[in-house]
Amino acid sequence: xxxxxxxxxxxxxxxxxxxxxxxxxxxxxxxxxxxxxxxxxxxxxxxxxxxxxxxxxxxxxxxxxxxxxxxxxxxxxxxxxxxxxxxxxxxxxxxxxxxxxxxxxxxxxxxxxxxxxxxxxxxxxxxxxxxxxxxxxxxxxxxxxxxxx
Numbered sequence: 528x529x530x531x532x533x534x535x536x537x538x539x540x541x542x543x544x545x546x547x548x549x550x551x552x553x554x555x556x557x558x559x560x561x562x563x564x565x566x567x568x569x570x571x572x573x574x575x576x577x578x579x580x581x582x583x584x585x586x587x588x589x590x591x592x593x594x595x596x597x598x599x600x601x602x603x604x605x606x607x608x609x610x611x612x613x614x615x616x617x618x619x620x621x622x623x624x625x626x627x628x629x630x631x632x633x634x635x636x637x638x639x640x641x642x643x644x645x646x647x648x649x650x651x652x653x654x655x656x657x658x659x660x661x662x663x664x665x666x667x668x669x670x671x672x673x674x675x676x
Contacts, residue, residue, distance in 0.1 A: 549663075551662050553585070557576040558574075558667070559667070560669045561668045563668050570639070572600075572630070572637065573652075574627075579620040583658070584621050584622055585658055586620060588616075596639050598614050601632060614636075646669065649666070651663065
């Protein structure tokens with residue numbers, strides 16, 4: 528029983544070490560990360576959770592990084608009702624809500640990578656919000672399929 532409790536405690540601390548968070552104003556940006564792309568890949572995807580604890584709506588307008596061209600992306604529906612992944616103008620963050628940027632949904636496309644991305648790398652980036660303005664974050668490169676991916 529003691530060994531099981533010790534193992535569970537160690538796992539909880541390891542998970543906490545994996546996640547990181549940036550708080551600014553009413554926003555919490557939780558575990559901004561990039562799924563490590565295959566060697567030689569020219570694109571990757573970034574994910575995070577954003578919590579808006581404030582009483583007013585916010586919008587994520589864009590993401591800037593120095594190692595690629597970044598664009599908000601998600602499901603768009605054309606005039607014929609066909610859904611596909613494509614660029615988004617913004618991501619709405621209603622008051623008192625959270626939005627997940629995750630595989631298969633909203634995410635940040637990183638195109639034209641100018642450097643290799645290795646698991647464990649920490650790369651600076653800037654999230655641009657309508658009201659909060661520019662928020663500096665660190666993107667951690669996670670193994671594909673890691674927690675949060």
